[in-house]
Amino acid sequence: MTDSSRVNWKSLVQPDGTPIEYSWKWPQAGAGAPEIRYDFEPIGAQAGTEWDPLCQLAAKELMGRLAMNITEARVDNTWFYHFMSTLFEHDSTKLMAAAARGEHISSTVLMAAEFLPRGVSFKSYIQPRLLGYPGVTPVSVYESSIAGIESSTPARTAVHDFLRTSEEGKLMCPFSVGVDNRPGSRLKWYFNSPHTSFASVRSILTLDGRIQSPHLEGQLRDLEELIRSVLGLPDDFPETEHPAVFLGAKSPYNLPPPPPPPPAQDSPGVDASTPVTFAPGYPYYFDVAPGQDLPGVKWSLPVRNYNIGDLQVAKAFTAWMEKQGRGAYCKRYMSLLARLAATKGTTLEESKGLQEFISVMLKPNGEIDVTTYLAALAFSEAEEGKPAGSLPSPGRRTRRRGSDC
Template identity: 20%
Template sequence: MSHPEIFQLRKSFWKDKTENLLIALLRISEYPESQIAAYRDFYASYVTPQLGPRPEEFGARRPSSYMADDFTPIEFSWAVDANGTQTIRFTMEPLSPTDGAPSPVSTWISSLESLCPYTARSGFDLRWSKICHETLVQDANQEIWADDVSKHGSQFSIGCDFTRSGLVTGKSYFLPHIRSKSTGVSCSAIVTGCMLRLGLETPWTAVYNFLRTLPSGLEVTPEIVSVDCVEPCKNRAKVYLRTNAATLQSILEVMTLGFSLTDPMVAESVHVVRQLWQLLFPTAGQEMTIISHNEQHYASGFVIYFEMVLGVSLPLPKVYIPVRHYCDNDLSIAEAVSSYFVNSPKQYSSVEAIRNLFTHRSLATRTGIYTYVGCAARRTGPQVSLYISPEVFAPEHET
């Protein structure tokens, strides 16, 4: 089969499995049709070519992306601001068109540079992304742990927000675990060096000093650093921490840095996390430890990120509840999120519409479509997010 024929087959496959889902999410969120058309063109020209081969091209070897449990290299999210504005976003890992492995380190900055035509060009800036690239990843052959679900070989992903202006906002994500393994330097030390280069020593010190006070049984490890593709004065760095904390009380303790973040913005988001917790885990109290269904998986733990900007001494947190590893099935997750929005008709309608987009299996079968439910402290009020995997490589698609 010729390369053009392979490319066309891949284009059709990824359109069917992911692009159509994106278009449906944009329509559910009431984006204008003109913007939907523009974002469809962006997705087809920028995203699809980086998603790698179709499942039947892998043979015995499976795809290796860390993005989802079935290794689908893209995840969508539906975010709702306190004022009701709905935004669709995605994060994807660029994969090699040859074998579906993570793309080479040397290609990542050029992949980000290719975003520029789709963004507000005057503000597009990769200075912080380049610092992260220099300080966080390993420029060497990536070690893939194909038979160990507790590890993975991914180091980089790209994110975009589909704004209401018709332009995308680009984001880059860097994972320091392979650099840590290769150099023997801890992820905490590697991330600290990156934050110093970014000029974020003060807010990061607040996080780092808290982490040093944690009891030995409570593990909190920096997993990802993300920055936007904008100039430093408008940028933000987000450090994602993976933790084995599994009680509401311990998660809130990490989220608030030992309850030292007392800003009303944080207090409001804590209240929302409590509400979501009660809906997702109705039998679990504040001190009850909830058990992961897949404890050895690298994505099993809860995630808290801290967002830092220049000139601000304290960070803002966000909690990610890994519902795919803690809830019984996707139906229970959808019902919990619907219950949260029951008094917000537009948002409730959107959640109900989203749950009807997936026809390859019953939501009641298992988890995997809904990956995380998140709540972020924002200056305009708490932002709630629902993260969605297309499950492209799920076994139900193979039958």
């Protein structure tokens, strides 16, 4: 492990500043091996300084090098560069002045490398940073940027209608866009919901009934069972109640609320209704790429918010996978967790926080895509007891995958 006090930029990939995370996308029954992915934040030597206040130079250089040197990956950075040019303040002087005033300046570009049977592929995740929005960048900013590279699509129209008319949709906060760095990319639009009731999950995954399939009710029952078992909820827990409230969920980031927005005269055109409140909830993404009438919707359970032991989570999760007929890799998963716990100097029985997220997408054909996200634990044990904001950093953190929006 590394002493995190020596790093020049504290990433928000993980609460301790570790800039790496692992994930397993689990195979369907009898369908090969898990797909392995590394999520990471490229960090350059000038990150956090006036030369690179948003820690973006390393990511831009990396994507250019990947396109030149790994030709078989067919890297296409068109969408990446578009969002980088339209979703950020590019005046370093203004950014450094904003940081001095106490505005959040932190991680804005995360990346992923996927190792698949057909070869390696890359992804980018972009979290906007525009001056005048100290809390959540509003939907209109994303819409304007997306419209600059993609004409209106039925899937995006459906999402916009849901956000505008649904009681659950009105509460959702956007926090990122994600693209596959290859031709024919998906366009993933990330949001956080402050609600954690199963009724809210149903509403969002179906866009209030807009998304239908013959398999949907069975998939939703399976998902509800997964949530109950992993969180240890009682069998009679009402679907209208919120597990985050019942269990006292708390984000491990311990972020302070953002500063109040500047006066309107100082930020012309800024929407005064931009939300600025933060609470642990559930993150989602909507895939609004061209070619589909309705978006794919993915939900994530931020396990790390619930202070549950890793062994308890793993046993409940693997039991659910085995019930789904997908238990072929469960023993290897348990072994992996034990090895990760050992790198932390503990046992799986004592460990918490190795399993960060469990994400689910309900497919129209009845399949359920499942991915587990695992902590890399790069920093030394001595640093872990410190409050989340206590380590030296040139900037202040914002949201990580929506769990604090």
